[in-house]
Amino acid sequence: MKHLTNTKSKVTRDTENKSEIAIKPLINQIGFRQHHIIQPPTAKINLNHSLQKIKDSQEQNNLVDTLEDKLPNLEEFVEKGDESIENELIKLEIKPSNAFELIQLTNEEITSKQVETYQTSNKKKDLKEILIKNNNEIVLESQTQNDDQIEDIDQYEKEHFLMRYEPKIIKEIYYTLFKSEKDLQIEPDLLQKQLHISANTRSVLLDWLFLVSQDEFATTIETYLLTVATFDDFISHKTTIPKSEVQLVGVACLHLCIKFQEIKYSNVDAFIIISRGAYTKSQLLEMERIICKTIDFRFVRPLSIDFLRRFNKAAKANETEHTLGKYLILIATLDQTMIQYLPSQIAAAAVYFQRRINNTIPYWDKTLIKYSTYNEKDILPIAQLMRTLYLFQQTEKNPFKEIFKLFSNIGNHTVSQIPFIPEF
Structure with a gap:
């Protein structure tokens, strides 16, 4: 029985292969040979194998005793050659590609499979109760997120004949975005340091x-959000900007950001016109040079719209819910207290927010936890x-109406005028 090693995993139902036993998630998994044990990608072993073997020897002995009751011929079975084990696994309706796993069953399934699989007379012993004792040393993501409840949102790309993008690439992109937003986070107290710029x-x-x-x-949302991030980044380094130059900084x-983000470039004279001639062309271009140097040309940065789409x-x-999400991230730019939060x-x-007002249950499911990396308590x-x-x-006291007006029209599903927003 020295070949037995305890790991924890999850075996999913294979609907296309009738030879594989369908089970419910996570009781335990027993591997036959040490070099045959397959750890799932999400498994993380907390302890060194040798230390764990010593520490868990008593628990493993209990486990072995239990399995001997369930499989009287287990020792003979383990000592067989790999080919013989594979043949036996097929007889047990276990898929050989599972690397010689013993698939555990729930109580109900144990009862239904006892005669043909385990050949045991002890029908009352609860295997689940005993095997669960050995789960303490293995940490799986599925301990908090059951994989069969988490949707693979990139599955369409895998199955689509055009294969618009490789799913692995998009995961790596968002891993980079999550990391970059922390590296590029703007100081939340930037306005407290300003001498002339108030909230x-x-x-x-x-x-x-x-x-x-x-x-x-007619720019995109990305251009406006990048403009806001660039302005905040700049004033976090320059604390003595005169009030007379605040508009110049914003226009620059x-x-x-239009030159960086948009396909169509607008002539610099148009920006002089919108500022009503308050600044000259040379002043605008000089301010742009100062901004680029101050922020170290950091124009590639994660934006909240990038995460919102994901x-x-x-x-x-749906389209209306996504439009509401865009409205929310836009009005968030106007409030100084939102500066402290990551995109x-x-x-x-x-x-x-949009799931709460639509009463979408659950408000925050395990798929969203996986792809956003946040729990409900983090974002509430x-x-x-x-x-x-x-x-x-929506109040008359609001002096900043431009975003509200744009999202009040039918083209944007009037998402800024929802009459009742319940408390949460």
Whole structure:
């Protein structure tokens, strides 16, 4: 019995292969030979194998005794050659490609398979209760997320004949985005360090920049969000910007981001016109040079819209829900308290917000936990703040109406005018 080693895994139902026993998730898994044991990709062994073997020797002895009761010929079975084991596995209706696994069954399945598989007279012993004792040293993602409840949102790409992108690549891209947003996070107290730029001044400027970006240049959401990030990044390094130059900085940031993000480039004279001749062309270009040098040309950065698209795909959001999510991440740019949060957190909170008001149960499922990396408790405070911002946008006291107006039209499903937002 020295070849027995305990691991923990999950075996899923193979509907196309009738020879594989269908089971329910996670009781235990027993491998026959040490060099045959297959650890699933999500398994992480917490202890060194040799230390674990010593520590768990008593538990493994109990496990062996239990299996001997269930399989009287187990020792003879283990000592057979690999080919003989494979043949025996086929007889037991276990798929040989599972690397000589003993598939565990739930109580109900044990009863139904006892005669043909285990040939035991002890029908009352609860295998699950004994095997669960050996699960403490293995940590699986499935301990908190049951894999059969987590959807592979890239499955379509795997099956689609055009194969628009390799799913492995998109996972690597988002791994990089999650890492980069932390490296590029802007200091949340940037306005406290400013001598002349207040929270209200920033909100007025951003509201106006959104207006001209849409009406004058018809830019994408990415361009506006990048403009906001560039402006915040710049003023976090420059604390003595005069009030008379705040608009110049904003226009220069917008001009730079349009050149970086958009396909169609607008002439620099158009930016002089929208600022009503308050600055010359040379002043604008000089400010752009200062901005690029100050932020070290950091124009490639994760944006909340990048995460929103991914999370909404995991949430199976429709067009109206996605539009609401875009509205939420846009109005979040106007509030200074949202600066402290990462773009992915803002996007996740927007998805949670739209699921709460639509009463989508569960509000935050395991698929969203996997792809967003956040639990419900992580994003609930941000979503509650978003609710406050959303309701404030609908009031007459709100001086920043440009985003609200754009999303009040039918083309955007009037998502800014939802009459009732329940508390959560």
